[in-house]
Amino acid sequence: MQRNVVREERGYYLLTPHGADLRRLGESWYSTDGRTVFLTPTPIEGADPETFQAFDTSGADEHDDWAKDRNHIYHDDKPMPDMALGEMQFIGPFVINAGRVFEVVLSSVKERPDVLPTLTMLAPQNLNHLSLVSDGRRLYLRGKAVNSLNELDGYYAPDIKTLSPTCPVAGHPDLRCKANHPQVFENGTESRLALAGKDVLYFRGVNDVKRISNVPDLVFFRPDNTAYVLGISGQRLYTISGPGTSPVAGPSFRGHISGPIAGALVDEEGFITSFPQSNLKKCSTNSRLPAWPKAGDSSRLGALRQLAETEIPEGFAVALENERYRYLFVSREKRSAGDTVIDRSDGRRVLADCRQD
Known part of the structure; x- marks a missing residue:
């Protein structure tokens, strides 16, 4: 023994x-x-x-x-x-x-x-999640009935399939995410995603279930060095969870997604998510100075490309540019005071802490 x-x-x-x-x-x-x-x-x-x-x-x-x-x-x-x-x-x-x-x-x-004795195991308990069980009438997280019935009406055990985080994400080879890491959520072991028909149900707790409609192909992941979980369905990005957020349809994107770069994701046109909040000073708006990009605000500036390592100026880890601006980042992981945006038409430069260089 x-x-x-x-x-x-x-x-x-x-x-x-x-x-x-x-x-x-x-x-x-x-x-x-x-x-x-x-x-x-x-x-x-x-x-x-x-x-x-x-x-x-x-x-x-x-x-x-x-x-x-x-x-x-x-x-x-x-x-x-x-x-x-x-x-x-x-x-x-x-x-x-x-x-x-x-x-x-x-x-x-x-x-x-x-x-009811007609119980079916939808997802077994593991180190990161509580079990999800159905009796054909209700769903149960660790034995407690999920009471958000408005989100579950019409769905029974045969309709529901639990989802696992995906990394790498097919079609996005330059998207860096947490690979082989089942615990992508930060709000405890009750969090799960499940496909129900064409909808996805996000179980945030026994009495907190959110529905994301008409996303049968949704995959979800947690980008590296971020506190949020995102999903992709078709050519649209979804915010699944993050500090103080609920599931919400985000921006559409063009082509492949890459990053995070200083905490933001980019597609072939520009930045599609915002930079995380930091202690850096917020710059006042001045149309005469080069502008730091905002999520979804770069399409009019032409295609965004990442510079090869041989093109990156000394002191920077990554660089991108479109027809108007060049963006230089000291670190790939986070914003830094030395991050620099350059107006390619006249060479004017502004640092992330708003100083003109």
Whole structure:
């Protein structure tokens, strides 16, 4: 038995002269020496070793031990007098027994008559997410009914498919995002995205579900070094989550998306997301000075291209230009006071902290 053998065998030998004959029952914590059934070193009073069998609980959220013998169903070392002898189903936080649904709450087994026994696991629990289960009538996050029914009306288990973050994003080879990182959200383990018909449901919590309509091809990702999650459907960008935001349709884009560059994404025409807030001074508007780009405000300036490394001036990490301006960034990851915009028509320069160079 692959556990603390010295400690446990000492406990068993104090209880039985048959400790050397101990055998483990399945993958559970149950064992028997042929005369007594144990849950670790604790003997289970009244359990029948000849007919005692541990259940496979691999579909359950938590590792609770369940078993049966000819007389009882057992949870851990306690017989369950309200449960019928027979098979059990373990689906997330729920246990189905003889058409009735039970849930383990703080080590106590309670019946859940409000839950139908037609349970389906939509997404199992993992290190980053709570389980998502449906009984065909409601959805449940870790056993709690999702009550935002206005967002869920008409959707049942067969309609709903949970989504996983995508990185790299197909068609956008220069888009840098968190690869192989399932926890893209910062607001806890209840956050999930699921496809329901042509819509996407964003589960922010048990009582907080948002719908994004008509996005059957939506993929979502978290750009590198940012605090927000974005989605792409067709040629449109969606803000899924971020500090103080709700899902919202964002700008359309042209061609491929690349970046982030100093926290902003760009397409083939310009910057399509804004730079993150920083401590840099906000410059006053002056039409005679080169302008820092705003999201979605560059289409009239011609195609935006990224300069090759050999073209980037010393002291800068990345550079882009369109027909009117050249944008130089000290760091690819964040805004810096030395970031510079240059008017290509006359060479005038303005730094990110508003100083003219």
